[in-house]
Amino acid sequence: MTVVGDTILQKIPPASVAWLDSLRSSPDYQYQHAGQSRSIWSIILEFIGDYIAEILDGNLNSTADYASLIALSIGVGVLIYLIRRTGVSLPFSSAGSSLVRNTAGSPATSIDLLRLTRVAEQDQEYALALRYTYLRTLAVLDSMGRIALRHHRTDSDYLRDLRSDPSFSRFRLALDVFRRTWYGGATISRDEYFQARQLFDEIVGGRL
Secondary structure, eight states: OOOOTTGGGGGSOHHHHHHHHHHHTSTTOOOOOOOOOOOHHHHHHHHHHHHHHHHTSSOOOSHHHHHHHHHHHHHHHHHHHHHHHHTOOOTTTSTTGGGTTTTTTOHHHHHHHHHHHHHHHHTTOHHHHHHHHHHHHHHHHHHTTSSOOOTTOOHHHHHHHTTTSTTHHHHHHHHHHHIIIIITOOOOOHHHHHHHHHHHHHHTTSOO
């Protein structure tokens, strides 16, 4: 039977037309034109949309909700593993040790850091110069056996290493200046830089 609009009514006896009219007036009657066939891609997109709506409805009331939580937990765990494996650092997490972690305590490293410090000072990049000064201080403290310099250790770890050291208060003061400047982005003047550098130099007994 071919249906084109209401032309079917012309091929149906009058009694049947009356019955069809009564059927169409029923509240349960629903009529829609035949749509085009859906592609697999549209079906997949609709499924993904329904799935996202389900897991974001705020209720843990279906298998999909629990499965999504498990998948999310696994994803976060994999992300954390990849970050730790690749050595990506966050503020206050590595104390900038990436520059010295492979050659800490070697003369070549100290000379290189010293050169970088002098260049930064000449360019008036005092935040960068303070960073190099701090790294040189850590390398010297490690060579003196006063801290254990490792790439995974933090500024706070080195501060704890020096808790019973006579230079603890000076190191904490200089470290606060470094943190505000390097991590916090605070502006540091030439005088403030040289004051902080003097503190670091005193901590290592003038070996910077």
